[in-house]
Amino acid sequence: xxxxxxxxxxxxxxxxxxxxxxxxxxxxxxxxxxxxxxxxxxxxxxxxxxxxxxxxxxxxxxxxxxxxxxxxxxxxxxxxxxx
Numbered sequence: 001x002x003x004x005x006x007x008x009x010x011x012x013x014x015x016x017x018x019x020x021x022x023x024x025x026x027x028x029x030x031x032x033x034x035x036x037x038x039x040x041x042x043x044x045x046x047x048x049x050x051x052x053x054x055x056x057x058x059x060x061x062x063x064x065x066x067x068x069x070x071x072x073x074x075x076x077x078x079x080x081x082x083x
Contacts, residue, residue, distance in 0.1 A: 009063070024039065024040065038069065
């Protein structure tokens with residue numbers, strides 16, 4: 001599980017992207033994370049801002065640094081069907 005402090009750090013770092021939904025999945029969500037577990041974050045974004053892949057990678061790296069945990073940041077678009 002993530003702490004309230006970690007939750008606030010995540011929100012603060014993602015705020016510039018105007019997310020309308022943020023979720024944690026994987027071992028942290030299940031509560032069975034270990035010392036070397038990564039933190040999987042799923043975010044639904046306001047794409048009118050047109051965030052680039054570099055923007056997302058920069059935020060992922062900033063979160064990893066701020067939290068001291070490897071962060072994997074994914075957007076809901078990975079679940080969109082391919083046409």
